[in-house]
Amino acid sequence: xxxxxxxxxxxxxxxxxxxxxxxxxxxxxxxxxxxxxxxxxxxxxxxxxxxxxxxxxxxxxxxxxxxxxxxxxxxxxxxxxxxxxxxxxxxxxxxxxxxxxxxxxxxxxxxxxxxxxxxxxxxxxxxxxxxxxxxxxxxxxxxxxxxxxxxxxxxxxxxxxxxxxxxxxxxxxxxxxxxxxxxxxxxxxxxxxxxxxxxxxxxxxxxxxxxxxxxxxxxxxxxxxxxxxxxxxxxxxxxxxxxxxxxxxxxxxxxxxxxxxxxx
Numbered sequence: 001x002x003x004x005x006x007x008x009x010x011x012x013x014x015x016x017x018x019x020x021x022x023x024x025x026x027x028x029x030x031x032x033x034x035x036x037x038x039x040x041x042x043x044x045x046x047x048x049x050x051x052x053x054x055x056x057x058x059x060x061x062x063x064x065x066x067x068x069x070x071x072x073x074x075x076x077x078x079x080x081x082x083x084x085x086x087x088x089x090x091x092x093x094x095x096x097x098x099x100x101x102x103x104x105x106x107x108x109x110x111x112x113x114x115x116x117x118x119x120x121x122x123x124x125x126x127x128x129x130x131x132x133x134x135x136x137x138x139x140x141x142x143x144x145x146x147x148x149x150x151x152x153x154x155x156x157x158x159x160x161x162x163x164x165x166x167x168x169x170x171x172x173x174x175x176x177x178x179x180x181x182x183x184x185x186x187x188x189x190x191x192x193x194x195x196x197x198x199x200x201x202x203x204x205x206x207x208x209x210x211x212x213x214x215x216x217x218x219x220x221x222x223x224x225x226x227x228x229x230x231x232x233x234x235x236x237x238x239x240x241x242x243x244x245x246x247x248x249x250x251x252x253x254x255x256x257x258x259x260x261x262x263x264x
Contacts, residue, residue: 011058032057100200112152207261
């Protein structure tokens with residue numbers, strides 16, 4: 001079920017309020033907003049979205065079949081669903097080759113950010129009770145006024161206006177079918193392979209810099225600011241990224257412990 005609301009603080013907050021008020025909310029319930037007054041990204045980051053121009057939505061899943069240690073599977077579900085949909089929308093456009101998942105859960109086109117994702121899980125002793133997955137996807141916005149370093153929209157990439165509602169319907173169709181893969185071990189293995197297949201910079205040599213504790217990564221830096229050259233070799237089941245340096249040293253990092261050096 002897809003529900004539209006003209007304005008709210010955050011679609012994730014909206015679903016969480018419904019759950020806290022003991023309202024019966026079915027798995028697969030999706031709400032999208034014309035405008036969010038307090039859209040959020042990972043660890044409290046804001047999300048800029050011009051009213052009526054973009055797709056900001058949240059979906060509720062109840063993945064009780066997953067253990068608490070398997071939370072990253074849900075990140076793989078939504079990122080693969082988004083990547084698949086955007087490639088379908090693009091057709092033969094150059095975007096088909098450019099859409100990638102930037103670890104852990106952004107969607108990039110080339111070196112520019114197309115979408116951000118926030119997954120909020122409710123955990124108990126048995127596993128994951130519920131997951132609220134929020135997405136901000138730049139669709140028809142052409143001017144970005146925040147200090148975000150590298151945003152881009154689908155319209156800027158393709159030159160065409162896109163129906164937000166139609167786009168959401170396609171995303172949800174892909175999300176539900178991909179989510180079914182998580183219910184068996186073989187399916188989860190296939191899903192991880194798809195995630196890695198579309199991972200930004202996977203297997204390529206690029207520059208990175210370790211982040212000071214408590215300092216958010218900024219991602220666009222100069223090589224002169226330091227760092228090290230490495231390639232991504234894997235993303236572990238707990239969501240950590242694994243890098244291999246030029247000295248063949250393997251290093252693993254949690255989110256925000258490493259930043260990408262992306263030259264403008």
